Amino acid sequence: MLDTAKTSKVEFDYSGGERLTMNMGPQHPSAHGVFRAILTLEGETIVGVDAVIGYLHRCHEKLSETLTYAQYPSIASKTDYVAAMTSELAYVMAAEQIGKIEVPKRAQYLRVIMAELQRVASHLLWLGTWCMDMGGALGGGATVFLYCIRERELILDLFESLVGARLLYGFYQVGGTRYDIPDGWAQKCRETINLIDARIGEYESLLEDNPFFLARAQGVGVISRELAEDVGIAGPLLRGSGVNFDLRRAAPYSSYEDFTFNVPVETGGDCFARYRVRMVEFRESIAIVRQALDRLPDGAISSRPGLKSVAQIRIPKGEAYARVEGPRGEVGCYLIADGSAKPYRMKWRGASFSNLAVLPHIIPGHKIADVVAIMGSVDPVFGEVDR
Amino acid sequence: MTREQAKALIGERFSSAQVDGDAPTSAEATASRPIVVTLPVDQWTAFAQFAKTTLGCRFFSFSSAVDWKEQGLEVVARIDNLDDGVGVMMKARLGPGVSACPSLVPVFRGAEWMERECYDMFGIQFEGHPDLRRMLLSDDWQGHPLLKSYAVDTPHPPYR
Numbered sequence: 001m002l003d004t005a006k007t008s009k010v011e012f013d014y015s016g017g018e019r020l021t022m023n024m025g026p027q028h029p030s031a032h033g034v035f036r037a038i039l040t041l042e043g044e045t046i047v048g049v050d051a052v053i054g055y056l057h058r059c060h061e062k063l064s065e066t067l068t069y070a071q072y073p074s075i076a077s078k079t080d081y082v083a084a085m086t087s088e089l090a091y092v093m094a095a096e097q098i099g100k101i102e103v104p105k106r107a108q109y110l111r112v113i114m115a116e117l118q119r120v121a122s123h124l125l126w127l128g129t130w131c132m133d134m135g136g137a138l139g140g141g142a143t144v145f146l147y148c149i150r151e152r153e154l155i156l157d158l159f160e161s162l163v164g165a166r167l168l169y170g171f172y173q174v175g176g177t178r179y180d181i182p183d184g185w186a187q188k189c190r191e192t193i194n195l196i197d198a199r200i201g202e203y204e205s206l207l208e209d210n211p212f213f214l215a216r217a218q219g220v221g222v223i224s225r226e227l228a229e230d231v232g233i234a235g236p237l238l239r240g241s242g243v244n245f246d247l248r249r250a251a252p253y254s255s256y257e258d259f260t261f262n263v264p265v266e267t268g269g270d271c272f273a274r275y276r277v278r279m280v281e282f283r284e285s286i287a288i289v290r291q292a293l294d295r296l297p298d299g300a301i302s303s304r305p306g307l308k309s310v311a312q313i314r315i316p317k318g319e320a321y322a323r324v325e326g327p328r329g330e331v332g333c334y335l336i337a338d339g340s341a342k343p344y345r346m347k348w349r350g351a352s353f354s355n356l357a358v359l360p361h362i363i364p365g366h367k368i369a370d371v372v373a374i375m376g377s378v379d380p381v382f383g384e385v386d387r
Numbered sequence: 388m389t390r391e392q393a394k395a396l397i398g399e400r401f402s403s404a405q406v407d408g409d410a411p412t413s414a415e416a417t418a419s420r421p422i423v424v425t426l427p428v429d430q431w432t433a434f435a436q437f438a439k440t441t442l443g444c445r446f447f448s449f450s451s452a453v454d455w456k457e458q459g460l461e462v463v464a465r466i467d468n469l470d471d472g473v474g475v476m477m478k479a480r481l482g483p484g485v486s487a488c489p490s491l492v493p494v495f496r497g498a499e500w501m502e503r504e505c506y507d508m509f510g511i512q513f514e515g516h517p518d519l520r521r522m523l524l525s526d527d528w529q530g531h532p533l534l535k536s537y538a539v540d541t542p543h544p545p546y547r
Contacts, residue, residue, distance in 0.1 A: 062532050345454070
């Protein structure tokens, strides 16, 4: 018989006197790439984080100085490879601003259609992977992921029938677009976005009726408005922290002023607020694509002659900072031209880089499991972080 | 605050700064055209503080540098007033052979990673930065690749 009086008392409470350093990544599945976080823990609670990035650095900025204005746009795809259509756009827009090159209306509308389809595809990948990261909480893990990938494939099919590629497109060129939409593409596009539009409600009911999802997203990873602006996070993160700022509205480019759409703003600043912003953006992007398809003007797709040599595009001396609203926020390209066929200096403002920089400020105080939820809600793409 | 009011305030407070934001660009760029302010480097941090508090430029977009070869390095930073849509592009020349620059971290926390990257790529020593280490390259990297003196095909042991 066990003498309870004699058994020594076991202390389960942790007094917090000891710190542990834990390495998370660079191959952690929730990192969505190669991100290493050196966490300092007290028990299960994080008290410090040192973020290590650069594993995917391919010296885009140095490389761009050696490539001409005709060559680099297709390389620009590789910065944010999940949203290649928007990173390319920032580069060609910067070159067009310096060279004062007008873009035909049809090309501007095509750019808008592709950028918005890309936003839907990118948000689908974000939603799927984020939910898979929090898999245990969603009673089945990969369910939402597989649904999202199914829909994303349809958009990639559209891109494939347009340019022949599924991930890195090379669709834009200085002065317009490289391709026009083929016959029947618009109809196929309408069918696809109608299908996706109908299914977004399904994801919402899958997630928002699930108390485990809400418990992991609500109140987790709160970014205050003040911190958001100070660090310079952008896109859905900024709007999730109560800042009503969207470049498509604040500084319209590529004829965005022609379309009516809403800019969702949430004030919670937590993972759930960022989730809500992106869910509304799905529908707004689809609405923009519909309007652009309805009103797609006829005419040329480029104001410049077809490319016959790589050094054909020369822009005068000058500098410009072109920014577009990518799926992850402000993607900026600061370009300095010296009059030759290659840029003198090019700086990428990667949205993911700035968004990720907020992590060391918000992670301390959370549990390890929350890091996964917060990382997913930030939606970094490491090609854009490391460039 | 409008663009003109901001320019007037800058001219009033920083008489030695060169304010040139009216270089005409394409119509598309006009709406988002920043006020370009070229400053003496000793006013770099003071101007950032002024822009943040007085001009409402609380959004830190990016900072970087440009190597103008024999004329030395130039640091640039872009900050925005999101409510009024006023953007400021700050610039300062460090001078030939100079690689020291005051840090913006005390004003904008977003400058922490941007200046680490800038140190990594240009070797600029940001004075007052709390944690100036390499950002993208490994700690044992030699040289600063975005300098014009760094050839694209510079070998880096052991990867030759």
